[in-house]
Amino acid sequence: MLLRYGISVEGITIVEGNISFEQEVNNALWALEFVGKDIPVYPGSQRPIIKSYRTVENVHGKGGIGDKVVKPSKLKPSNKHAIDAIIELADRFAGELEFLAISPLTNLALAYLKDKGITEKIKKVWVMGGTIYGRGNITPVAEYNIWVDPDAAKIVFNSGMDITMVSWDLITNYTVNEEWEEIKKMKTKLSEFYIDIYTHYRNYAMTKQKMKGNPHPDLITTAIAVDKSVATKIERQYVDVENCDCLTRGMTLIDYLGILGKEPNVDVVYEINREKFINMLYYLLSWF
Template structure:
């Protein structure tokens, strides 16, 4: 079978970096056409740099990077340096990238690429706020039926939120963008924190990763160790989760995940619950489902798969 074509929209972020690396290590199954970046975990000037650093680390400077929207559609930008460090990739030692940042705006490239492809050919993976994709949908609505599927990391239901009591970070940062995507009619799969909190990265797995000995593995282990400190302090555990790679894990091995089709709405009005993903898990409203919502994953198999894919990188 031909590799599944992807656009990865991201705001790296250590866990975003792991998702990118996992996708790059699966060349037989996934073809990354380009990476678009937005503001989210850190400002846009850093996310576009970090994406290029990760590609160069993995030996893939041939994949183009496009900078997109520097702020959410309506809200003021809120970032998460407290989690990711000032660089967004604290914990590793990567040189400044030498590959160029593309001059074309991420939204323009996304529209052009989707319009040029066959209908249903390209999957869009959003690992951060959905600003770029939402703006693209507003600018050119004809892209919506051309997208095979949008697979996003974001939202929560049973676990509530990780940024406010009600809202998960990626949706909270730009809820209006999320609303635009969730009401567009595009096929959606949501990997919420209900699922990603089960993706626990153990100290033993980190040792295995570092033990691969490759440049990519060693630098990735450093990122993970820094990122894990936040989880250790917040939750008092030694096995914090990596959220964003679950998107790639689902694309590679959907049988490792469980979920159901639900209607999902995004709260936009309440100052206390803005950004909440209202998941009708029990079909109370009788509204037609607009999203596949994942709830469970096979953690050990997921991390075995991620280690296998990262081991394919230099």
């Protein structure tokens, strides 16, 4: 979607997540090959800062994009570590660089710990993660991206960076329902690819997560980053992350009433314009 809207993508950083790290790297390279773009891919952290985590092939399919396991890409990843790439890009594009975090926050947290100056250099951080109302998808109260590395998330949320959070329980209100059949009728290369990779996730979401259709956490977050008017209700609030070794590990705590007396640090998205998002999705899938 970023490329479709003419956004300059300076790099893709890879971090531990839904599937094996090696498959994540290959998926990123394969996707670039698929759209005919040569953008640096920087492998980064392969595990959380402190504790272990688990992958979720049952949710996203064995290949991470449904049950499709793509062939090894002809492209090669950069030899530069993602942490160093983030710091260098923040220096090069100081005041302009935006970081789209549709993953655990380990790379960004470690980059910050290595060079805290990036706080002033990174213009914006868009986070797909957390929950507003404590309705999780990996534990009863935690969303997967934050749960994987809550220690990293806690560092980032308290770093002073300009953060907008798009939560899991928000995006569950904006699933692709009857539009699924419309997308099938589009018959473009991208629309057919979309149906191919989302069938597994759609089935899981509707049967296991009790949704009406397939959710789009990453695409909704990206759409808001591309066009801020997609988000129709945003509140500036203090958000922290629970990183204890307990039942609520990975939960995002929002101080709705200002009880803690802390300065608000995150723009929390509460509502989006569904029609605008769906139109952006259609525009993306009509690309080729």
